[in-house]
Amino acid sequence: MTTVKRLTSRDIIPDNAQLTTSHTTNPRLYNADIAPRTGAGEWKSGNLFNWWMSAWHSLGGYAMAVGFMSLGLTGWQALIGMILGMVAMWGASNLMGVAGQKVGVPFPVFARISFGVYGANIPAFIRAIVAVCWYGIQTYLASHAVKILILKVFPFTETADQSSFLGLSPLGWICLLTLWAAQLFVLFRGMEAVRRLSDFAGPTIWVAMIALAVWTLARADWQLDWNYTMAENPLTGGAMIVAVLSTASLTLAYMAGPMLNFADFTRLSANPGAVRRGNSLGLLVNGIAFAVISVVIGISSAEVYGVAVTDPILLLGELDSVSLLLLSTLAVAVAQVGVNIICNFVSASFDFSHLAPGAISFRTGGLITAVLAIVVMPWNMYSSPVIVNYFLGGVGAMIGPLFGIIMADFYLVKRQQIRICDLYSSDPDSRYHYSHGVNRAYVLAFLACSGICMVLALVPVFAPAAPFSWPIGVALGALATLLVQRTTTSTQLTA
Template sequence: MRVTNPSPALYNEDLAPAQERRWGAFSIFNVWTSDVHSLWGYYLAASLFLLCGSFVNFVIAIGIGSLVIFALMSMVGNAGVRTGVPFPVLARASFGTFGANVPALVRAVVACFWYGAQTAAASGAIVALLVRSPGMLEFHQNSHLLGHSTLEVICYVIVWALQLLIIQRGMETVRKFQDWAGPAVWIMMLFLAIYLVVKAGTFSFGERIPQDVLLDATKDAGSFGTPGSFPALAAVAATWITYFAALYLNFCDFSRYATSERALRTGNLWGLPINLLAFCLVAGVTTTAAFDVYGEVLLHPEAISAKFDSWFLALLAALTFAVATLGINVVANFVSPAFDFANVFPRQIDFKRGGYIAALIALVLYPWAPWETGAASFVNFIGSTMGPIFGIMMVDYYLIRRGRIDVNALYQENGEFRFDGGWHRNAFIALIVGMIFSSILPTFTSILPSWWGIYGWFFGVAIGGAVYYVLRARGAARVQVA
């Protein structure tokens, strides 16, 4: 649809409802291959696979988690198809025309952190290849800058700059890039798995790795208890679901370009439960075979490729995984803040400028590298901050509005979504309450049980959404009485 007489403070062409919808099922599928098939995604998938303890447990834990992801992405994805608007504009329905800037900026900040994390992972793959040379290894060990080796800094800046080239022509270029990158990574992953299984001479699911060695190797993935136990499987599923917390919010940034809900459903079906199970299985089998070949639990694919005797194979693997990580950065961590920052100042910031701001923040963060913590704690804390936002938006869209929104009103300062001067008090009360229980108390106090943080995103969704629903219901009751 086309917007009539929009308020300049709420509108630019990038934020307008999508007019050209060219993303079929294959492009939606490749949103997920680009998002999942990264070095961070591989590390988390391999760790969680091994913590399942057996193939059956893996199918149960990762399978259930992947189905939940599919259901949640379909919810927000359908909203994108029906309205054609990006995440920060959709958030105006629940948070207010100007209040939506708060969840948009939360999502943008999270994307900046992940942008830096994924760029560092991609550059790390290049570093692992280069240090095969004795001269580069000496340079890497003896020259330092900004708290990192100078070689790491150089590779980070190069990879950081390359990503900016992908988005010069907007979202259509993003689609074309991911349609190429996603399948390329799958080919490389399968090659890596087959190569190591053949070299190992056996096919296994990690049962031969001694438990003490396994627990030591996966300690950064989180303390989930004994591998294969019920608490471990529940934590594996929860961490896997939480890993996608950022995209639960802004998947509509992509689904708005889908040709139909049917194309979205087909792309999500192949890209989420089917692709996720296959990806985790390949990552787990590859890691297990690498243990048989090299006698180490190597959870990072660049660490595996660094051991290849062939320079060509090592180069091919490093470049493929670097490209894969660029793919997820563009999809998950460039597109979102580009729209989010544009939403704050639509007259001054368009899609490209918003993306440049995100990239610049990631560059500034690099010396401190806040992402160099335990993977699960990083994933769970980042994800838990966004749980209440997702709960509020989905309750508003599906339970309060029954899936019907006046899209034109989303661009009007004095329309339906003005609430209290452009801010919706009920949404912010629910957001604060939800964040207290999802991230603040479990992170900064010991009031709650130690396991609470693993499920912080879920508590945020449930508590934030429930508080919002109750406040809206009470408000409606007062209006009826009056």
């Protein structure tokens, strides 16, 4: 007997999502790619579990995790800090994830609720630039792993790795552009292809990470010193507590971008319960397991080499078995492609499309993203774990206030009461038109909050506060939103 699922009010988009011709023919606000979801979503808890599995396991994430021990923390202290950050991330992701499922629109359209139908281009553009930078870095890391495999299996290719053009050898360019094209191919197949890749890439990286951990532990004679630190003098007392909290905050900042545009994916979920279950299992279980296995690989590599290896690609290059190297490198490359697409490529594609919906489709936005990711030459951006960690602090300085404003506005000001069709309306009387399509009060609030956070993140005298730029930004953004609500007429703000 076939069971037919009965749709509930939680599974479908409200009646006010029904768009008219005036909405769908508006080239400044609408194309089919950024339209609201209709009917029940197809992403289940298992899909989000795999999404988080793909999101966590990456070469950049490993470099970040091991890099925390360069701050003066021991292995177990760094692990505690990362777990604290993941618990906070779980709460933040539930807020954005459930909101995205309820409204059923991608992030840049969701941002119209707070910033106005045209003002939303500000957060969309900022998120797009961040995504482009990380997309380039992750693509470069994956291509570097593939290059090591090629040099190991085909030694004669070494001649193609001697010269350099714009910082990469001919072989490096070939590997980079090959993965660049592969990711573009997946994106051009649409969001269903993205879901399938995530379902495949998530479990694949676990195979590679576990194999790498076992191999490194075996070389270290199964010795693990959880008190190992990369600093000359381990931190103690209050300094240690501050460093653990800094680690938690930087872990949050690592996922600041994907958390902001989480609605791009959860809008396709069946109901809020599926989002919460997917986050609980996927974020916490996968995240904590990733932290443990990264620290294990780091401190066991210290037993072998005298210092923790911050780049797992270097460990892959030490593999003696060509077969094991082949399997591990392919798994890492697939995983990198997976995390890159879900965390960076999809977001930037939607964001660029949102800037001019009538001219830029989701696919065209993806092509713009791919080209810019090469233009920024990410191999020059990625050099050490310390740089990665402090770059994350700078990212959090801008993303934090956006998250705080958008979430406070949705839950505390608008009370989750959204008129979805007005998100696609240029009518001056529509709810999200504000002043010429821009909510100037929130734009000014964002500029003020992000300015404060950028100073904290980048000015040397405020260095102790730099790792906390994301949570400070979220708090400032939320407080500024409530202040705007109190000082602005209710007709301008309330839904």
